[in-house]
Amino acid sequence: MTGMTRAIPPATVARLPAYRQALIDADAAGQRILPSAELAAAVGGNPDQVRKDLSFLATRGIRGVGYEVAPLVDELSRILGLTEERNVVLVGAGNLGRALAAYDGFTPRGFRLVAVLDVDAAVVGSEVGGIVVTHLDGLAEVVRRLEVAVGVVAVPAHAAQGVVDLLVAAGLDAVLNFAPVHVRAPEHVAVRSVDLSTELQMLSFHRTRGSLV
């Protein structure tokens, strides 16, 4: 029963993972039905927005009651491509890369780190997060053999574009970039960047507001 869904706006997509997690938490707490107000409270939004967002999905709520948790989680999982594990390859085994590999923030929700690559002979061969670091030269082969879906870039800024180019050449169409530079990629490749420094600077801006010397 896959109802017709309108195209989902980006702003809504960005909130779907949070809804899904909140619903999973509610389910674990024994809640089988959740009204939009409670879902909103869990993710820090407002009920109007939750209902508008969910109106883009096929699953309908029950008027006067709320949303059935289980089917909604199912649909969100399907939409977000989490019905089966997705393999992730990490390039860069420096401080940040090793951290990401050790951090189990990938694992819990459908993503599995299957390879870590680097160019530095000093780290190739070492183990990190239970995975032996291999040389970047083997990227294309690794991506093909392990059916990798997402590439994570944790190399210095000056090396990031080159790595993205390699990932794209290897056939990947989803890249998560932690290097603090803008990286270019073809139209069909989805790139998201996470930059700690930018986040800190936005927080820092908050303090100066209204008191620009």
Next chain:
Amino acid sequence: MTGMTRAIPPATVARLPAYRQALIDADAAGQRILPSAELAAAVGGNPDQVRKDLSFLATRGIRGVGYEVAPLVDELSRILGLTEERNVVLVGAGNLGRALAAYDGFTPRGFRLVAVLDVDAAVVGSEVGGIVVTHLDGLAEVVRRLEVAVGVVAVPAHAAQGVVDLLVAAGLDAVLNFAPVHVRAPEHVAVRSVDLSTELQMLSFHRTRGSLV
């Protein structure tokens, strides 16, 4: 010469760190003047948007030529509160916390990690990134003594809200949260969240687009 600046829209603020970095890079490459088209290329935006964004600042470009790099970097630094070092405290010395401490993504641009705290007796006393981990109990004192400006939360999801409450109680008004949950804070406190899992799920969504089974 602090010209009057209109209130800067959030969407613009989010791009200012990237402009600043691109300008610093250009300066290092010997560029003293940069037209909006080049700045746009560097950050992956378009020239119209760059000009609109910069129109909220006091620094004006030179028609027919471009923007003078040095004064623009200065103004951006001032607006983003980067004219002096800002001290950062990190709570959580698990995998992610240790990673963030070791990673020198803080340091390069005006932020200095000055303390790492945790509640786990197993890690308190150990050293990470050149800093000895102390017990969370000492938070308020550390924040006061070291004049901390920003708190970074790298604890498990279930502990995140409690830590944020402690940071707020200690007087901080800027929090960067890496735990994959929404955290509440009073109006005057700026909170930004970075969630790896959400980023991966948004990338994963990209693949399913158009082919919702």
Next chain:
DNA sequence: TTCTGTGAACAGATTCACAGCA
């Protein structure tokens, strides 16, 4: 009665188009 679903109103962000200065 309660809470969903959604058009309508509103607000914010981006893009366009062009006037104006170096």
Next chain:
DNA sequence: TGCTGTGAATCTGTTCACAGAA
């Protein structure tokens, strides 16, 4: 002539308001 600066137009996202099902 080239590029900035900025209103106007457009597009996107959020909030409002209320009709309608359980």
